[in-house]
Amino acid sequence: MNKFLERLNSGEILVADGATGSNLQKMGLKPGKPPEDLIIDDSDTLLKLASSFALAGSDIILTCTFGGTRMRMKDSKYQDRTPEVNIRAAEIARKAASLNGGLVAGSMGPVGAILKPYGPLEADDVRATFAEQAKALADGGVDLLLIETMFSFEETTAAFEGAKSATDLPIVISFSYDRGTRTMMGVKPKDVMKRYSEMGATLVGANCGNTLANMELVVQEYAATVPNFPMWVKPNAGVPHMDIETEQGVYDMGPADMADFAKRYVALGAKVVGGCCGNTPEHIAAIVKAVK
Numbered sequence: 001m002n003k004f005l006e007r008l009n010s011g012e013i014l015v016a017d018g019a020t021g022s023n024l025q026k027m028g029l030k031p032g033k034p035p036e037d038l039i040i041d042d043s044d045t046l047l048k049l050a051s052s053f054a055l056a057g058s059d060i061i062l063t064c065t066f067g068g069t070r071m072r073m074k075d076s077k078y079q080d081r082t083p084e085v086n087i088r089a090a091e092i093a094r095k096a097a098s099l100n101g102g103l104v105a106g107s108m109g110p111v112g113a114i115l116k117p118y119g120p121l122e123a124d125d126v127r128a129t130f131a132e133q134a135k136a137l138a139d140g141g142v143d144l145l146l147i148e149t150m151f152s153f154e155e156t157t158a159a160f161e162g163a164k165s166a167t168d169l170p171i172v173i174s175f176s177y178d179r180g181t182r183t184m185m186g187v188k189p190k191d192v193m194k195r196y197s198e199m200g201a202t203l204v205g206a207n208c209g210n211t212l213a214n215m216e217l218v219v220q221e222y223a224a225t226v227p228n229f230p231m232w233v234k235p236n237a238g239v240p241h242m243d244i245e246t247e248q249g250v251y252d253m254g255p256a257d258m259a260d261f262a263k264r265y266v267a268l269g270a271k272v273v274g275g276c277c278g279n280t281p282e283h284i285a286a287i288v289k290a291v292k
Contacts, residue, residue: 004103004143004170005202007059008230013266013291016060016105016234016274017053018284024049025248034076035064039089046089050096056281057288060272061097062146063089063137066109071121071129074112083136090140105146105172106137108159115154118185123158130162138167146232148174149208151183153195160199170202172232172272177209181217189221197226205232208276210239212253212261216268223269230271235261237278251278255286262287 007014024035027045038046050061068086073079086106093104108130115121134145145163150156156173163171173196177183189206196204204226206218215235222231237258240249262273273291275283 002143002170007103008202008271014059014103014272015057015284015288015291016232016272017050017058017062018275018279018281019277020049020062020064020066022249022251022277023280031247034067034073036068036073036085036089037076037078039064039085039092040078040081043088043092046092047096050093051099052281053284054096054099054102056285057100057292058102058274058284060103060105060274061093062105062107063093063140063142064107065089065133065137066107066148067112069108069111069129069133071111071113071126072109083132083139086133086136087140090137090142094141103143104141105144106134106140106142108133108137108145108147108163109149110151110155114152115158118152118154123154126155126158127162127165130159131166134163134169135166138169142169144170144172144202146172146174148172149176150174151176151187152185153187156196157199160196160201164200172203172205173201174205174207174232174234177206177214177218180210180214181221189218190225193222193225193229197229203230203232203272205234205270205272207232207234209235212238212257216261216264219265219268219270228269231265231269232272233265233270234272234274234276236276237283240278249278253278255283258283259286259290263290266291
């Protein structure tokens with residue numbers, strides 16, 4: 001049986017890792033440079049970050065492939081090596097996860113443009129680019145696929161269908177609600193839960209977003225729509241403000257805040273909790289202590 005499903009079905013609460021982008025910026029990633037370039041250029045930095053989360057107690061390490069579709073990698077010098085980039089990212093994450101017997105989730109984020117009828121992209125092209133990424137991540141040895149930070153049904157459904165066509169790995173669908181309990185396209189949690197639980201997602205969830213309290217409202221709506229369906233919850237450490245000197249976002253929610261809200265999400269039915277933007281290994285260690 002798939003290792004992720006095995007641990008999920010045992011009733012264990014799993015803790016995912018923290019932020020990739022905000023931590024890499026602290027480690028020297030220049031604004032505008034795709035994090036995926038580091039997979040080839042500086043894998044040691046990625047391994048160091050992922051390992052710090054594993055040592056903090058993360059059960060699930062995400063690959064650094066949020067922008068790893070060929071479509072999104074138009075900004076990367078490695079676009080023509082898209083499958084290799086994803087395979088190598090999975091190998092880096094696997095090495096870090098092995099420090100504590102953890103799992104690896106293949107991260108798949110939005111392609112960076114909108115589908116018809118609202119934008120220029122064809123659904124078939126989007127399906128194909130996610131299928132390519134899903135296959136490469138599976139070839140690299142991930143335990144599950146995470147389609148994350150989504151905001152529209154059109155792209156998410158194309159991504160899910162593409163991933164399904166390429167692999168039989170468990171798939172988690174995670175939306176980002178940055179308008180309270182709505183996405184930027186006006187999508188509601190209850191409709192997300194209904195659609196993707198019926199389509200065969202293993203977990204439905206939310207990540208990024210804005211406040212921890214708003215995330216709790218999203219989780220409540222999910223839980224009320226399909227009771228007892230397993231959820232994935234990975235919020236930001238609050239809403240950032242800009243530090244003028246460092247030109248980086250500063251997140252106000254500390255480890256104790258994340259731990260407190262993680263317990264609330266678990267009480268509502270979350271089976272996987274973690275942290276998105278602004279979450280450091282210290283935040284994750286606090287979450288582990290609170291929910292384990």
